[in-house]
Amino acid sequence: MLNASLNRKLRMALIGGGGAGFIGKVHRTAAQLDGRAELVAGAFSSSMDRSRETALAFGVDPARAYASWEEMLVTEAARPDDERVDFVSIATPNFLHFPMAKASLAAGFNVLCDKPMTTNTADAETLVRLVEETGAVFALTHNYTGYPMVRQAREMIAADELGEIRAVRANYVQGWMWAVDPTQPAERGTWKDDPRRNGPGATIGDVGTHAYNLARYMSGLQPAEVLGKLTTFSGRQLDDYGHALVRCLNDALIMVTVSQVTHGRLNDLSIEIDGDKASLSWRQEEPDSLTIRQTGQPQRIYDRAPGQAHMNDSGNAACRIPGGHPEAFFEAFANVYSSAYDDMIWRVVGGDRDPRSTIYPNVYDGLEGVRFIEQTIASSKANSVWLPLAAR
Numbered sequence: 001m002l003n004a005s006l007n008r009k010l011r012m013a014l015i016g017g018g019g020a021g022f023i024g025k026v027h028r029t030a031a032q033l034d035g036r037a038e039l040v041a042g043a044f045s046s047s048m049d050r051s052r053e054t055a056l057a058f059g060v061d062p063a064r065a066y067a068s069w070e071e072m073l074v075t076e077a078a079r080p081d082d083e084r085v086d087f088v089s090i091a092t093p094n095f096l097h098f099p100m101a102k103a104s105l106a107a108g109f110n111v112l113c114d115k116p117m118t119t120n121t122a123d124a125e126t127l128v129r130l131v132e133e134t135g136a137v138f139a140l141t142h143n144y145t146g147y148p149m150v151r152q153a154r155e156m157i158a159a160d161e162l163g164e165i166r167a168v169r170a171n172y173v174q175g176w177m178w179a180v181d182p183t184q185p186a187e188r189g190t191w192k193d194d195p196r197r198n199g200p201g202a203t204i205g206d207v208g209t210h211a212y213n214l215a216r217y218m219s220g221l222q223p224a225e226v227l228g229k230l231t232t233f234s235g236r237q238l239d240d241y242g243h244a245l246v247r248c249l250n251d252a253l254i255m256v257t258v259s260q261v262t263h264g265r266l267n268d269l270s271i272e273i274d275g276d277k278a279s280l281s282w283r284q285e286e287p288d289s290l291t292i293r294q295t296g297q298p299q300r301i302y303d304r305a306p307g308q309a310h311m312n313d314s315g316n317a318a319c320r321i322p323g324g325h326p327e328a329f330f331e332a333f334a335n336v337y338s339s340a341y342d343d344m345i346w347r348v349v350g351g352d353r354d355p356r357s358t359i360y361p362n363v364y365d366g367l368e369g370v371r372f373i374e375q376t377i378a379s380s381k382a383n384s385v386w387l388p389l390a391a392r
């Protein structure tokens with residue numbers, strides 16, 4: 001956390017999270033976990049009653065609950081300096097991210113947006129331009145980048161502890177699709193199999209972008225091209241299983257495997273990174289432990305244990321409580337928020353910021369994620385040819 005301070009909490013507006021909505025509730029909790037921000041306004045649903053109900057449940061003044069995000073942005077932007085929100089969080093179906101983020105930036109707000117950033121590259125490029133023009137902070141909630149042992153591993157790789165990175169295997173495997181009864185209305189997420197509201201890639205966009213972002217974030221590898229093979233085993237319209245093989249500029253290979261049709265798997269995001277000195281592995285279902293391996297040596301398990309000799313600065317800084325008391329999803333999500341807050345404060349107090357190189361996933365990562373989805377789908381449709389991916 002920076003020493004610079006605004007001497008007040010940042011003010012948050014949330015779009016989404018009403019009714020059965022899942023991730024909006026996580027945003028609400030994570031954003032306020034460290035007492036650095038307060039949720040003061042929201043368009044929690046497109047129904048006024050539901051938005052107001054949610055405001056009450058979230059401890060927000062119902063006078064600042066809106067049924068329309070457009071109305072919320074106009075009204076909140078017109079408030080005096082000591083009331084106006086500092087940032088807008090977007091936790092709605094994919095096709096709404098772009099108009100909501102674009103309008104939030106245009107209204108002068110910082111933005112935290114869920115993934116995938118947009119449903120096509122042209123819109124993602126527009127957001128990059130707007131962030132560059134406005135100087136706003138834009139964070140994308142690839143929340144797995146907030147786990148202490150992920151940040152620890154990233155610093156270890158940057159410090160050459162694994163040597164040159166040769167290969168990454170990033171898998172995000174779920175099985176919930178077998179539990180969906182297509183004859184029953186879904187409680188949430190009906191938009192996920194509708195290309196108009198979800199975008200062109202389902203599983204590759206939903207969990208594949210997380211796995212790809214994590215591989216890029218931890219390894220620092222720069223992508224050159226991708227070869228994809230996506231398929232559908234459950235009978236849904238869009239993909240539910242597949243592979244994307246990315247060749248990097250140094251000829252390292254990243255293999256991303258995604259599934260939402262693997263019986264019994266919950267949120268099995270795992271990553272293995274091979275360097276020419278050592279390899280490491282990490283799983284989000286056991287997030288407090290990181291395994292390091294070297295041929296001829298016993299494997300080393302690094303526990304999340306802040307302050308102990310094996311922990312580096314990035315790992316320590318991402319911890320809140322002593323090792324052995326599990327930290328997990330909410331805390332990692334909150335770390336993305338907290339890193340974005342540092343930048344928001346820095347922006348106000350006038351410090352130098354490099355928006356391309358942030359500890360939290362940013363608008364450029366968002367663009368990369370959308371390109372990854374589009375090019376993987378295009379490759380798969382063209383019988384798995386190699387297609388270019390732009391490096392940063």
Ligand SMILES: NC(=O)c1ccc[n+]([C@@H]2O[C@H](COP(=O)([O-])OP(=O)(O)OC[C@H]3O[C@@H](n4cnc5c(N)ncnc54)[C@H](O)[C@@H]3O)[C@@H](O)[C@H]2O)c1
Pocket residue numbers: 015016017018019020021022023024043044045046067068069091092093094096114115116141142143188189190206
């Ligand atoms: N970062 C993560 O780990 C993670 C996890 C799950 C979902 N997501 C992403 O978060 C987004 C939402 O996913 P979800 O699973 O919460 O979906 P969901 O279907 O459970 O919830 C969608 C929410 O959006 C709200 N909403 C819809 N239209 C709206 C409008 N016009 N104005 C205001 N609110 C509106 C609904 O009321 C609901 O609360 C998606 O983009 C998804 O990819 C991210």
